[in-house]
Amino acid sequence: MAKTLRGSFRSSLKTTLKNALARKPSLKLPEPMLEKMTAGRAEKLPLAKMEKLAAVKGMNDILPPDSARWEWLEEKVRSLMLRYAYRNIRTPILEHTQLFVRGIGEVTDIVEKEMYSFEDRSDKYGDYDHLTMRPENTASVVRAVTEHNLLYEGGKRLYYMGPMFRRERPQRGRYRQFHQIGAEALGFAGPEVDAELILLAAALWKELGLSDWRLEINSLGEPEERAQHRAQLIAHFEQHADALDEEARRRLHSNPLRILDTKNPAMKAVVESAPRLIDFLGPQSLAHFEGLKAILDANGIAWTLNHRLVRGLDYYNLTVFEFVTDRLGAQGTICAGGRYDYLIEQMGGKAAPAVGWALGVERVLELIKEQGEAIALPVPDAYAVIPEASALPVVLQTLQALRAAGVSVQMHASANAEGMGSMKSQFKRPMAAAHASH
Ligand code: ATP
Ligand code: MG
Numbered sequence: 001m002a003k004t005l006r007g008s009f010r011s012s013l014k015t016t017l018k019n020a021l022a023r024k025p026s027l028k029l030p031e032p033m034l035e036k037m038t039a040g041r042a043e044k045l046p047l048a049k050m051e052k053l054a055a056v057k058g059m060n061d062i063l064p065p066d067s068a069r070w071e072w073l074e075e076k077v078r079s080l081m082l083r084y085a086y087r088n089i090r091t092p093i094l095e096h097t098q099l100f101v102r103g104i105g106e107v108t109d110i111v112e113k114e115m116y117s118f119e120d121r122s123d124k125y126g127d128y129d130h131l132t133m134r135p136e137n138t139a140s141v142v143r144a145v146t147e148h149n150l151l152y153e154g155g156k157r158l159y160y161m162g163p164m165f166r167r168e169r170p171q172r173g174r175y176r177q178f179h180q181i182g183a184e185a186l187g188f189a190g191p192e193v194d195a196e197l198i199l200l201a202a203a204l205w206k207e208l209g210l211s212d213w214r215l216e217i218n219s220l221g222e223p224e225e226r227a228q229h230r231a232q233l234i235a236h237f238e239q240h241a242d243a244l245d246e247e248a249r250r251r252l253h254s255n256p257l258r259i260l261d262t263k264n265p266a267m268k269a270v271v272e273s274a275p276r277l278i279d280f281l282g283p284q285s286l287a288h289f290e291g292l293k294a295i296l297d298a299n300g301i302a303w304t305l306n307h308r309l310v311r312g313l314d315y316y317n318l319t320v321f322e323f324v325t326d327r328l329g330a331q332g333t334i335c336a337g338g339r340y341d342y343l344i345e346q347m348g349g350k351a352a353p354a355v356g357w358a359l360g361v362e363r364v365l366e367l368i369k370e371q372g373e374a375i376a377l378p379v380p381d382a383y384a385v386i387p388e389a390s391a392l393p394v395v396l397q398t399l400q401a402l403r404a405a406g407v408s409v410q411m412h413a414s415a416n417a418e419g420m421g422s423m424k425s426q427f428k429r430p431m432a433a434a435h436a437s438h
Pocket of ligand 1: 335
């Protein structure tokens, strides 16, 4: 069967080629060459019985029973966001490439090498869009807020959940499709909102039973302060040029701050001796930072100052922070964020301050597993055993009523058309399922 299908495809491929060649008399291919051109193709054709396909590398299926852990986490987040008065926003997965290039910054890992971008099919005028699958959601939120003029009546507190896409090397805690939950507060300038967001994250860790984390904070100051620091930073790195790796040298003049964020241990010394951004901050920036720290202290949230914390995206100013754990190996950042007071204006909106964070769902769930936190998986309240097939209409009617009343019932169903099987054999199923879920 497979052979004849392949054979017939091959002969039709040959006919197509022959016809195409007939329309181009200048190109004459001898029969043996035609044979050669079509031979290799036939081997690659789908067989009548398809080979098994696998998911795209770095993109995972989330299957039951594990998916129940995802639902459990999402439910906790929804309930918490409600209590903090953050409202849900859902933006498209595809956006114009330019949104991320402008928003995240051209000289960042994400834009330089991690985006899934493509050209859409052209319309009848030959025009086409450059599109990108979102690598993060802040730029999209800012786009939506601006497009729909959401800040018209004042600030907005928003949250989102969903898949993001980055073409990174897949490894533990780093995937090509991964999921973020994020919170953004737009239109508020004071450190109390930075604090609120950090307290919200801390409350979430508590609800999830996570204790093995620490909070690192830093302040990136304002653009003028950063410009002064930048000049000295470049001078420092130029003095120690031989200690820089290739990537650092490339970024020396385009994005020197990012060098501080290096994961290369060989550069530890040169990075630690670099001028500190905090020493360049003026009184206003410092007061903002102090305001945040005072609120964190009053709420018993321990923090450490990390001078090298600069974040991988260009849009941040003032507060930046990360929640980090040592229990997940190299991919230890479970949540990260900061202020981006200039992004909205930069994206064409009316200038407004903003601050937000995003957490990596896979990493948070992994940390819950690492800590041995047990999550109760859902088990039906009842299992419906069916005496005989003729009872099915009544059975389903009864089940509808039970479920409408809030009872969770799994109905016995047979795998083949022969019948229901004996009541005894039907009983075995729920017993096995109950054992498996404990
Ligand atoms: P990292 O330094 O680990 O690459 P990042 O700075 O690129 O992180 P952000 O863009 O700030 O990460 O995203 C926020 C959070 O999303 C991260 O702290 C992490 O938990 C998660 N995250 C980012 N990239 C991935 C990925 N490829 N796979 C899984 N989770 C990710
Ligand atoms: Mg990254």
